[in-house]
Amino acid sequence: MPYAAKAKAQQFTRRKPNLMKKADQLARLCHADVALIIRRNGRYYTYRSTDHNQWPPTITEIKESYPLPVNLLPRDFDKYNRESPQKVEEPLTIVEMAGLQSLQDT
Numbered sequence: 001m002p003y004a005a006k007a008k009a010q011q012f013t014r015r016k017p018n019l020m021k022k023a024d025q026l027a028r029l030c031h032a033d034v035a036l037i038i039r040r041n042g043r044y045y046t047y048r049s050t051d052h053n054q055w056p057p058t059i060t061e062i063k064e065s066y067p068l069p070v071n072l073l074p075r076d077f078d079k080y081n082r083e084s085p086q087k088v089e090e091p092l093t094i095v096e097m098a099g100l101q102s103l104q105d106t
Contacts, residue, residue, distance in 0.1 A: 012040060023047045 016038065027034040027049030035056030036047040048055060062069050 016045060020045075020047050024049065 020036065023034045023036040024047065026032055033055055034049040038045040
């Protein structure tokens with residue numbers, strides 16, 4: 001295995017349990033239902049905070065929920081990771097600012 005691939009595999013092995021732990025903490029401390037799905041190399045790793053048959057909801061159920069869900073993508077986090085706030089071309093919305101706050105809290 002090339003060094004870079006081995007390093008990525010080791011990084012994933014270290015980070016996955018931490019992400020699962022954070023999901024569990026969020027569920028316990030904030031009394032929230034949390035579902036986490038990680039897919040890497042065709043293998044799935046999941047975490048569910050509840051053991052209900054209806055959890056996690058299907059994509060259709062999520063899309064039909066109200067209020068509409070906030071769907072964040074990697075490019076949304078890139079706005080927060082820029083070095084200079086002057087580079088942001090559009091003002092952050094309240095939802096984006098809340099997302100920024102949650103990133104800073106972790």
